[in-house]
Amino acid sequence: MNGFFDIPSDLQHSYGGLIAIHLQEALVPVLVGLLLALPIGLLCVHYDWIYGPVLWTSTVLYAIPSIAFFVVLIDYTGLSQLTVMIPLCLYSLVVLVPAVVDGIRSVPEETNAAASAMGIGLARRYLQVQLPIAVPAIMAGLRVAVASSISLVSVGALIGNQGGLGNLLTTAQLYGRPRLAVTSVVTTAALAIVIDALLVLLRRVLTPWEPPSGGAAGRSGAATTAEDAATRTPEGAS
Amino acid sequence: MIAIEDVSKRYADGTVAVDRLSLQIPNHSITVLVGPSGCGKTTTLRMINRMVEPSGGTIRVDGEDIRSRPVNALRRSMGYVIQNAGLFQHRTILDNIATVPRLLGWSKQRARERAAELMERVGLDPAMARRYPYQLSGGQQQRVGVARALAADPPILLMDEPFSAVDPVVRRGLQEELLRIQGELGKAIVFVTHDMDEAITIGDRIAVLRTGGKLAQFATPDEILSSPADPFVEQFLGADRGIRGLSFLSTRDLELDRSRVFPVGSDWREIAGRDPEGTPVLVTDADGKPLGWADPGAWDGDLADLEPYGPSFEVGRDSLRVALDRAVLSPTGLAVAVDASGQVLGVAGQETVAAAIRVARQRRAADTPQETASASAKAGR
Numbered sequence: 346m347n348g349f350f351d352i353p354s355d356l357q358h359s360y361g362g363l364i365a366i367h368l369q370e371a372l373v374p375v376l377v378g379l380l381l382a383l384p385i386g387l388l389c390v391h392y393d394w395i396y397g398p399v400l401w402t403s404t405v406l407y408a409i410p411s412i413a414f415f416v417v418l419i420d421y422t423g424l425s426q427l428t429v430m431i432p433l434c435l436y437s438l439v440v441l442v443p444a445v446v447d448g449i450r451s452v453p454e455e456t457n458a459a460a461s462a463m464g465i466g467l468a469r470r471y472l473q474v475q476l477p478i479a480v481p482a483i484m485a486g487l488r489v490a491v492a493s494s495i496s497l498v499s500v501g502a503l504i505g506n507q508g509g510l511g512n513l514l515t516t517a518q519l520y521g522r523p524r525l526a527v528t529s530v531v532t533t534a535a536l537a538i539v540i541d542a543l544l545v546l547l548r549r550v551l552t553p554w555e556p557p558s559g560g561a562a563g564r565s566g567a568a569t570t571a572e573d574a575a576t577r578t579p580e581g582a583s
Numbered sequence: 584m585i586a587i588e589d590v591s592k593r594y595a596d597g598t599v600a601v602d603r604l605s606l607q608i609p610n611h612s613i614t615v616l617v618g619p620s621g622c623g624k625t626t627t628l629r630m631i632n633r634m635v636e637p638s639g640g641t642i643r644v645d646g647e648d649i650r651s652r653p654v655n656a657l658r659r660s661m662g663y664v665i666q667n668a669g670l671f672q673h674r675t676i677l678d679n680i681a682t683v684p685r686l687l688g689w690s691k692q693r694a695r696e697r698a699a700e701l702m703e704r705v706g707l708d709p710a711m712a713r714r715y716p717y718q719l720s721g722g723q724q725q726r727v728g729v730a731r732a733l734a735a736d737p738p739i740l741l742m743d744e745p746f747s748a749v750d751p752v753v754r755r756g757l758q759e760e761l762l763r764i765q766g767e768l769g770k771a772i773v774f775v776t777h778d779m780d781e782a783i784t785i786g787d788r789i790a791v792l793r794t795g796g797k798l799a800q801f802a803t804p805d806e807i808l809s810s811p812a813d814p815f816v817e818q819f820l821g822a823d824r825g826i827r828g829l830s831f832l833s834t835r836d837l838e839l840d841r842s843r844v845f846p847v848g849s850d851w852r853e854i855a856g857r858d859p860e861g862t863p864v865l866v867t868d869a870d871g872k873p874l875g876w877a878d879p880g881a882w883d884g885d886l887a888d889l890e891p892y893g894p895s896f897e898v899g900r901d902s903l904r905v906a907l908d909r910a911v912l913s914p915t916g917l918a919v920a921v922d923a924s925g926q927v928l929g930v931a932g933q934e935t936v937a938a939a940i941r942v943a944r945q946r947r948a949a950d951t952p953q954e955t956a957s958a959s960a961k962a963g964r
């Protein structure tokens with residue numbers, strides 16, 4: 346492990362510093378992407394006809410290489426982290442918008458009917474009923490978006506050392522120190538795994554209402570009749 | 584009182600779901616909308632809480648046009664229960680039930696106290712308060728659905744096939760529970776079902792709808808069974824409407840035979856001598872509770888040799904339908920009649936029941952209008 350944490354001084358960051366920058370550049374765009382995807386997804390569910398065009402647009406954006414984005418953005422945002430984060434944010438939408446849409450659509454019809462029959466308005470219904478029930482689908486999308494964002498950040502090394510751990514790759518080439526490349530790749534992978542584990546944990550915390558092991562227990566009528574009989578009051582038991 | 588006045592609903596695609604329907608739904612009673620699938624029951628129910636807007640006609644609650652109130656306020660004044668309960672899967676049972684009180688601005692504390700009270704009312708174990716819907720059976724979820732609808736004590740309860748998705752035994756329990764709760768609370772309940780048996784079991788009045796959303800008949804269960812308005816209603820009732828109609832005739836005036844009932848320890852030789860043909864007698868214990876049938880000529884007094892007497896019926900509570908059923912099931916052809924404490928009052932054969940049916944029919948024909956079928960007959964099925 347000798348030299349694993351030994352980072353050349355011209356990167357202007359320690360090993361820990363590079364990790365911090367990498368995480369920031371990877372996670373902030375996904376977070377912003379999520380904030381965009383929530384209203385966009387809702388609109389797509391509400392107005393079915395815009396979902397197609399929205400999906401198409403996000404797929405096209407996803408197909409544009411980040412280098413192309415950099416070339417355009419450098420004129421406006423310079424050699425900054427922002428130039429790296431804007432394309433990452435747009436990329437995340439290709440996963441997050443469908444995740445939000447699927448999540449909202451996973452709300453059972455009778456749940457929506459019950460909500461509206463109880464006089465729960467549209468905004469309240471979205472925030473208090475549909476979004477919480479959409480959490481599993483959204484978290485699944487978030488895991489994919491975060492993992493891909495963590496790996497994509499490294500490309501930022503191409504525009505003046507804005508690639509977090511990716512900068513180690515260019516440095517490795519420059520100084521002929523392949524071990525730096527190993528450090529970069531191993532650390533990025535470790536980051537992705539740790540963050541993913543945290544997301545899984547977060548999802549557990551947010552969804553105590555989910556049947557264990559992904560719904561095998563089912564919602565309706567799975568439990569026994571005997572259990573039912575047990576809860577019936579004496580009057581009901583004749 | 585909910586007054587549905589000449590209401591129609593034509594959907595955007597041209598489907599006429601409800602066609603010029605008029606119904607008066609009284610307070611303190613259960614009105615059932617029954618009919619085949621697609622006849623407009625759900626549409627009618629949803630027009631009452633404005634989840635569907637009528638294309639014509641007016642609906643009034645206690646004289647006031649429902650369009651004159653803000654829609655969400657209107658809905659919060661009407662409980663709504665649906666098939667599969669439609670519980671909020673991400674909320675605990677207690678918080679599900681507390682939903683409407685919270686919407687009405689009650690404090691969390693008060694709403695939860697109210698919810699706990701309702702859990703008890705619908706027969707749910709308080710230990711379930713902190714559970715989530717997936718941890719409950721279908722029947723239990725349906726109880727939560729009823730509790731949730733009752734939480735803010737709305738004067739009106741709308742129920743759309745609430746018990747259709749649970750198995751028959753559980754459904755029976757839920758129906759009895761609903762009748763019990765209604766006995767205590769006296770709401771105006773509109774109950775939708777496609778099951779005529781369920782309609783007869785729980786309805787004070789039944790509106791039979793035919794496909795195309797037209798009213799075929801609106802009457803008490805008893806009237807519908809004894810005089811269906813047209814061939815459609817008759818067919819919908821099924822082949823055994825005559826037998827089912829007996830559910831509304833009381834066993835109170837049944838002529839019971841007491842000469843065949845003897846307490847254990849009686850003098851058997853004397854009994855055998857009295858009836859040389861060996862017609863069976865019912866042996867009871869010292870308290871008058873039935874033990875079983877004996878052939879007086881052959882029986883040696885051993886209780887183990889008695890023939891089981893099968894199910895009995897309770898005079899006054901059970902209907903003539905139950906009495907007839909017991910007679911058919913009995914090994915001797917005689918039904919055992921007991922009082923509320925289980926003591927034998929006498930026995931009745933199929934002919935006796937048939938005679939009682941004739942008397943009840945004649946009496947009914949004499950005092951129309953038919954208000955004989957009421958909650959008391961209902962309790963005895």
Ligand SMILES: Nc1ncnc2c1ncn2[C@@H]1O[C@H](COP(=O)(O)OP(=O)(O)O)[C@@H](O)[C@H]1O
Pocket residue numbers: 594595596598599600618619620621622623624625626627
């Ligand atoms: N939103 C809708 N748009 C068009 N047609 C509908 C809609 N809802 C119900 N219908 C039609 O209206 C008729 C009555 O439906 P519904 O009230 O649900 O019947 P029921 O509850 O008695 O089964 C059916 O033919 C159904 O297909």
Ligand SMILES: [Mg+2]
Pocket residue numbers: 624625626
């Ligand atoms: Mg329906």
